[in-house]
Amino acid sequence: MKKIVIAIDGFSSCGKSTMAKDLAREIGYIYIDSGAMYRAVTLYCIENGIFDKDNNIDESLLKGKIEEVNISFKLNPETKVPQTFLNGVNVENKIRTMEVSSKVSYIAAIGFVREALVNQQQLMGNEKGIVMDGRDIGTTVFPDAELKIFVTASAEVRAQRRYDELKVKGQSASFEEILHNVEERDRIDQTREVSPLRKADDAILLDNSHMTILEQKEWLRNEFERAINS
Numbered sequence: 001m002k003k004i005v006i007a008i009d010g011f012s013s014c015g016k017s018t019m020a021k022d023l024a025r026e027i028g029y030i031y032i033d034s035g036a037m038y039r040a041v042t043l044y045c046i047e048n049g050i051f052d053k054d055n056n057i058d059e060s061l062l063k064g065k066i067e068e069v070n071i072s073f074k075l076n077p078e079t080k081v082p083q084t085f086l087n088g089v090n091v092e093n094k095i096r097t098m099e100v101s102s103k104v105s106y107i108a109a110i111g112f113v114r115e116a117l118v119n120q121q122q123l124m125g126n127e128k129g130i131v132m133d134g135r136d137i138g139t140t141v142f143p144d145a146e147l148k149i150f151v152t153a154s155a156e157v158r159a160q161r162r163y164d165e166l167k168v169k170g171q172s173a174s175f176e177e178i179l180h181n182v183e184e185r186d187r188i189d190q191t192r193e194v195s196p197l198r199k200a201d202d203a204i205l206l207d208n209s210h211m212t213i214l215e216q217k218e219w220l221r222n223e224f225e226r227a228i229n230s
């Protein structure tokens, strides 16, 4: 059967990763969480003194070190869930903290960071058979993707989902703090100069504010079947 490229973009915490990951597993495609790559670079910056105490980024230091930042993904053999590795170390949990979430949009707005990560992402898609989620996958990384989805949901619904997710992991944060973070990231992601978050003209819009995970999964599977048969 022919293999295609599936690009899933949208706002933060709108369930993109869950649906993308599940679809990839079902159809035997590779799944890449491009947000995890920006988060891994952010963690690298935190751990290597690239943020100063006022949270300013030393861009020239980062530029000199960006080639040293090696990001890869491996499947957890038991859960089959992809884990993010930074320079050989599993950082899957560390990249999901509020500290990383509050800094990542600034790192993702830097042109040379995007260029380095987009190059790596395009290489990953060379053989097709890939589901990638992010903000600029349908517009910049894979403008020729055979299936493009743009996912959205209200900021309150997305903040509640992130709140529930963190709670399950035993990480504490107030709902207001998370809502503020979601809205702030929306603003930065949509207004940055390089590859701002926007729906590609040929992407299919999905507002999942009032859908269950199962309903979203079915919807995406149907879109995949339609794309593969067209």
Ligand code: DC
Residues within 6 Å of the ligand: 012, 013, 034, 035, 036, 038, 039, 104, 105, 108, 109, 133, 134, 135, 136, 137, 185, 189
């Ligand atoms: O999907 P996420 O919340 O893990 O993404 C983390 C941040 O990275 C988010 O602020 C937007 C940014 N990002 C991006 O600019 N481009 C992508 N392709 C993926 C994520």
